[in-house]
Amino acid sequence: MNWMRANPQMLLIVVMMSGSFIILAHFSLFRNKVIQRFMHASRGNIQKQVVIEESPYIKRNKIMNRESLARILRLNFEQKNETKPTSRKCHVAYAKLKGYISLHLMTEETNQTTSSGLTWPPTLKYLDFIYKDLEHGGVYKGPKECKCATNFAIIVPFRDREQHLRFFLFYIHPLLQRQRTCYTIIVVEQDDDKTFNKGKMMNSGFLYANSIGDFDCYIFHDVDMIAENDRNIYQCKEKKVAHLVWQMDKYDYEIPYYDYIGGVLAFTKEQFITVNGFSTMYEGWGGEDDDMMKRIWAKGYELWRPRKKNIARFKMIHHNHDKRNPRIDDYLMQDLLFSAISRQDSDGLNSLHTVRTDVIKYPSHTRVKVRS
Ligand code: UDH
Ligand code: MN
Numbered sequence: 001m002n003w004m005r006a007n008p009q010m011l012l013i014v015v016m017m018s019g020s021f022i023i024l025a026h027f028s029l030f031r032n033k034v035i036q037r038f039m040h041a042s043r044g045n046i047q048k049q050v051v052i053e054e055s056p057y058i059k060r061n062k063i064m065n066r067e068s069l070a071r072i073l074r075l076n077f078e079q080k081n082e083t084k085p086t087s088r089k090c091h092v093a094y095a096k097l098k099g100y101i102s103l104h105l106m107t108e109e110t111n112q113t114t115s116s117g118l119t120w121p122p123t124l125k126y127l128d129f130i131y132k133d134l135e136h137g138g139v140y141k142g143p144k145e146c147k148c149a150t151n152f153a154i155i156v157p158f159r160d161r162e163q164h165l166r167f168f169l170f171y172i173h174p175l176l177q178r179q180r181t182c183y184t185i186i187v188v189e190q191d192d193d194k195t196f197n198k199g200k201m202m203n204s205g206f207l208y209a210n211s212i213g214d215f216d217c218y219i220f221h222d223v224d225m226i227a228e229n230d231r232n233i234y235q236c237k238e239k240k241v242a243h244l245v246w247q248m249d250k251y252d253y254e255i256p257y258y259d260y261i262g263g264v265l266a267f268t269k270e271q272f273i274t275v276n277g278f279s280t281m282y283e284g285w286g287g288e289d290d291d292m293m294k295r296i297w298a299k300g301y302e303l304w305r306p307r308k309k310n311i312a313r314f315k316m317i318h319h320n321h322d323k324r325n326p327r328i329d330d331y332l333m334q335d336l337l338f339s340a341i342s343r344q345d346s347d348g349l350n351s352l353h354t355v356r357t358d359v360i361k362y363p364s365h366t367r368v369k370v371r372s
Contacts, residue, residue, distance in 0.1 A: 090146035090180040097178055097230045105167055105226065105317050121166035124362065131173060131364040138169075138185035138365035140177060148182035152234060153215040155205035156223050156365075157198045159190045160324065164224045164317050169364045172221075175230045184213065184366065187223075191357045191369035196325035199278030199288045204354045204370045206272055212366075218267050219244075224317040225263045231311045235266065240304035241296050242266040246312035253313065261296075261303065262289045263314060274299050277349030281336055284328040285321060294340040295348075 106120065119126070134140050142148040154172070158165065165187065176183050188205040190196055202220050209215050217236035225245075236242055244264040247253040267275075275295040282288040296303065306312045321327065328336075336343075358369040 086146060088146045089149045090142055091149075092179055092233055094231070096180075099231055100229050101171070101175070101227065103171065103226055103228060103315055105315060121163060122170050124162075124166060124364070127166065127169050127364045128362055131169075134173075134363055136363055137361035138173075138183075138363070140173070140181075140183050142182040143180050146180070148180070150181060150216045150236070151214060152176070152181055152183040153205075153209035153213075153218045154183055154185045154234075155202060155209065155218060155220050156185065156187045157190075157201035157205070157220075158187045158223055159196055160322055161223050161319075164319070165365075167226060167317060168221075168223050171226050173364070175227055176234060178230050179233055181234060184209070184215075185364070186366050186368060188368050188370055190372055192371045193324070194372055195283040196285075196322065197280065197283050197372045199282055199291075199348075200280050200352065200354055200372050201370060203277040203280065203349050203352045204356070205368065206277060206349065207352070208356065208359075208368050210269075216268065218269065218272055220265045220267075222263050222316070224319060225314045226317065228313040228315055229311040231308075232306055232313070236268045236271075237266075237304045238268060240302045241271055242304045244306065244312055245314055246305055246309040248314050248316055250316045250318075259293050259303075260289070261293050263316070265289075265292075271301060273349065275301070275348070276344055277352070279336070279340065279343065279347050280352060281343070281347055282328060282333075285325050286328050287333045287336060290337055291340045294337070295344050298341045298344060 104120070122130075131138070154176075156165075156168070169185070172185065186205050186209055188201040188208070190201055205220075206218055209218065217234075219234055219236075225248075232244055234244065241261075242265070243261045244266065245260075245262070246255060248255065248263065275292070275298075278288055279291045279295075282291065293303075355371040356368060357371050358367075360367040360369075
């Protein structure tokens with residue numbers, strides 16, 4: 001203690017340094033806790049600055065403005081409710097597409113935190129932040145310089161796949177926006193403890209879509225199918241039902257059999273009504289897509305797939321069978337498939353009895369909860 005008495009100035013310096021250290025530490029802890037938004041006007045434009053807590057690309061607490069975020073994600077945010085001065089139709093601008101997309105999918109069913117403290121797949125909260133300029137409910141009204149030729153409803157059957165949904169939403173928005181389409185993402189969640197009934201979820205999604213808007217093309221999309229090439233243009237064909245899949249990593253980049261129509265399937269309104277939607281009688285895993293193939297044939301439609309196989313390429317996020325979606329009994333499945341065509345006009349859209357229990361509009365998607 002003698003040195004203190006001998007050097008009072010030194011003591012003062014030590015006290016001041018520890019004081020400022022405490023103040024600095026307190027300030028940065030406070031900033032860590034919350035998402036803060038700073039709005040300030042700059043040259044007539046409203047510019048938003050944000051501190052992001054969980055971002056896959058940007059270290060926590062680094063201040064970014066949303067334009068740089070949008071650039072990173074290659075999104076073209078539109079102003080809400082913007083009136084479009086032009087009647088020019090939007091066409092796909094092939095030059096603006098990326099082609100092959102390198103996907104980062106993790107197969108473990110847990111949140112992964114990278115070395116820089118980032119969460120992957122991005123959390124719903126983070127997705128809500130990056131997609132907050134879409135109209136609520138995951139609605140994109142297209143590029144401002146043109147009018148969309150087609151309005152898509154992307155219908156996703158869903159339960160117990162939160163991780164998959166986070167990957168799906170992260171990748172599907174930029175892809176569809178690069179394709180210059182108008183779309184709404186509708187996630188139909190089975191809201192009961194019964195065995196999963198995918199056909200009912202699909203039909204409910206279709207009816208819900210019709211109750212909220214005017215769509216020209218309905219794309220039934222598994223939540224775990226992620227496109228590897230944006231030149232695979234999401235589309236409907238007037239005369240044919242469009243299956244957008246030729247290659248899946250799960251089947252060594254083949255499809256398991258020629259008439260397989262799982263994964264991503266696109267109908268016009270007229271086509272889906274004509275086939276009477278999906279059968280509602282497949283409770284559990286398997287069969288409903290083969291049943292649908294029979295319905296398509298029976299009504300005289302053919303199947304269309306993209307001409308170039310290597311663009312219709314998907315990864316399916318690896319997963320095991322879902323606990324609440326056991327495989328349908330083989331004999332029951334055979335019986336159902338055998339009677340598929342005779343049941344077609346009485347089992348499907350026109351026999352659907354589901355109860356819509358909730359509709360939640362997240363910025364990134366509309367969640368429709370349905371009791372089967
Ligand atoms: N789905 C759910 N929740 C479920 C069941 C199905 O959301 O409990 C939806 C989801 O959109 C999924 C789609 O229905 O992508 C198709 O179901 P699936 O992924 O179970 O079908 P898939 O043909 O199943 O991929 C293969 C079972 C894999 C077991 C492999 C074990 N190694
Ligand atoms: Mn799957």
